[in-house]
Amino acid sequence: MDSEQRRRYQAAMVSTYCPETIFPDNLAMRDGTERSHRYDILASLHSGKVFIVNSRKRNGLIIFKSYHAEFAGPGAVVGGDYDRDCQFVLPVGNLSLLEPESHEDRQKAYLIRRQWIRLIKQITENSVPAQRVQKILEQFEQYFPAEMVADLPDVAFSMLVGVLPQTVSIVRRLGSDLDECSDYE
Template sequence: MESENNQRCQTALYEEEEVLARPNSFANAQGSSGMNKQSPNSHDSPEGKILQQLHDQQLLIVNPRRRNGLILFKRYHAEFAGPGSGVGGLFDVDCQRVLPVGNISLLSPESSEERKRAYLIRRQWVRLTMQITDNPVPLQRAQKMIEQFEGFFDAQTIAKLPNEAFSLLVGVLPQTVIKVRRTA
């Protein structure tokens, strides 16, 4: 019982393709990288391991003390789960691909209060995206989403994010994102 409690209390931190703690939580080995060179579905890649955890319905929390997050690619759209957000559980079983943003760190919730707070924070991130997507002008939606990321992440991190990720977050074509990025 004590070892079970110790396992739940440990956090998952990952750097340079080494798991530094807890063997059943995974995150981006490339820090703020965009798309991994390995297949996004590869179970050997850090992204593949995160995806497997989501499919296994494990609930994880994006570390609230870091500038990091996950872009969760669903069938027809993408969602951003920022710091403090809960990912996994029943909500992300349909996730097809993940893209870690920033120096990702995923934690295991220690209590029902932590789980509840993580769900509430995830809902806030979804609401922020909904506010952006309410704008009927595609160029403005793309611009606003990029501005939100610029306010939170450094330019190098944002530059590594693919146009497809932004386009699926706000429901625009990748060409629209390219146009916005060129004018910035």
């Protein structure tokens, strides 16, 4: 391949999607969730503090890293060295974070966080992007009210399962009719 063709090829490969553009002000909840609350949580995570998502409530935290997001549901640990690199957080439900009372509580919470990560990993193993979106939406709707899930931004789900935000928008609009949107991505 000559150098002129290589330059054109490289220029065509440049993506206009840049994850930094979604943090933090461009990622807004439709229900008007307080930004200051999210910044307080983020500051606590950056400080290295360790918390456990209250297992007695239907709540959780979407933790945005550089190129992906993770969901920490009830009982999962957040913070410590594991989440110091997070760039943004998005509470789901009425978030309640507790400090671990013992070493055993902390250990158990790490195991639960790992289970949440494994659940998302199972979803992302599907090679069809639209089906990944449909599955993550179904999982969230099983646990949270549909209105709450509808208020979560497309980019949150896209970063959880590795698809473009446009794919999430299309799947949400078309519902379970995956045949029409399976060609996306």
